[in-house]
Amino acid sequence: MSASTVRSLSARAVVRDRAMTSSSRASALRGVRRARARAPLAQPSASxxxxxxxxIGANGKTGRRCVEYLRSSTDAKEIVACTRSGTYEGGAADDRVKARAAxxxxxxVAELANEFAGAKAVIFAASQSQSGGTASQVDRDGVITCARACxxxxxxRFVIVSSGAVSKPASPVYIFLNLFGGIMRNKILGEDAVRALYFDRPGQFYTVVRPGGLSEDPARGVSALELNQGDEMSGRISRxxxxxxCIESISREDAANATFECYNWDAAKPLGEVGLSNMMKATNDGDGVQKTGSERRGSSWDELFAGLRADAPGEKQQGEGFTL
Structure with a gap:
């Protein structure tokens, strides 16, 4: 599927999927603004x-941790671990975890929609791999297919694990990572297609999570984290x-239709410097570090997500240098 075909399909989907009158659309948008003005949901994971x-991608390094966080930290009734093989390879036995082939x-779309039926949320934690498909098949088309199925x-809520720097094609991080099968270009094309598909969909939302450099370190917890928007800053973060x-964002109104970066606050660096900083495992105390004004930190999940800015309806974030 070419980039122009993706754009064409996304545009047709927007037209086809709109079923609201102008007045009902306006009413829905007012409702979203009122909801986002309220205090964020109070109970972590309780909802x-x-x-x-x-x-999706439950046998991957991040997907497996999503399943295990759901299993150990929430009271979700059913956790569906979708893998290519149909078997889930991680974690202790738990009757709530159901392995499915996907x-x-x-x-x-029909096959996935059948699997997603009755779900509150779908988390897309898959990515290209030697045995699982190319970046165009997984990080672009797979994301689009899952969005349509949702x-x-x-x-x-549809939660997508993307990547920091994905909208900055001139950044060293983008240039380096995109050498691997065009993964960054395909991730941003998938993101933008989702933003178009979810335009004017009352009651259905997406969240795009853009991690920095992923590590296998133990979790540091909410107070060690920083969220940002604008794709200007990044840093290291544990899977x-x-x-x-990803899991905590499901029940946060502030994360609805929002795209944000995440990293350890003491690893924060501008995109031009973060590659070397991550390799050196450097830390900082925040002094002298460039600020975007969109930083979010907190001692609880509610505080961390509070004040995130929703994407403009149908917004594209491909960045300068892209041509479609």
Whole structure:
């Protein structure tokens, strides 16, 4: 599928999926603004009680941690671990964890929608791999197919694990990572297609999580983390903390239709410097570090997510230098 085809499909989907009158659209948008003005949801993870959550790429390094965070830190009724093989390889036995076969590189919208039926949230933690498909098949088309399936199945929240620097093609991080099969270009194309598909979809939302340099370190917890917007800053972050952010974002109104970066606050660096800083495992105390004005920190999940800015309806974030 070419980039122009993706854009064409996304545009047609926006037209086809709109079923609201102008007045009802305006009313829905006013409702979203009122909801986002309220205090964020108060109970960490409590709103997942008796809910079904689906994790795509559950045998991957981040996907497995998403399943385990759901299992150990929430009271979700059902956790669906979707893998190419249909078996889940991580964690202790738990009757709530149901392994399902789902290859996003080849599955249809209808097949995935059937798997997603009744779910409160779907977390997309898959990415290209030698055995699982190319970046265009997984990070672009797979994301788009899952988004369509979520919309068809009535899923409330679609959470995508993307990457910091993905909208900055001139940054060293983007240039380096994009050498691996064009993964960064395909991730941003997938992101932007989702933003278009979710335009004017009352009651259904997406969240795009852009981690910095991923580590296998233990979780440091919410107070060690920083969220940012604008894709100007990054840093190191544990996969365990990324998993926690993905799960906790499900029930936060401030994360609805929001795109944000996440990293350890004491590893924060501008994109031009963060590659070397991450390799050196450097830390800082915040003094002299460039600020964007969009930093978010807190001692609780509610505080961390509070004040995130929602994307403009249908916003594209491809960045300077892209041509479609």
């Amino acid at each position: 997942l009680a008796s809910d079904k959550v689906v994790v 290859n996003v590189a080849s599955a249809s 919309l068809r199945a009535g899923v409330e 365990e903390d990324v998993a926690a952010i």
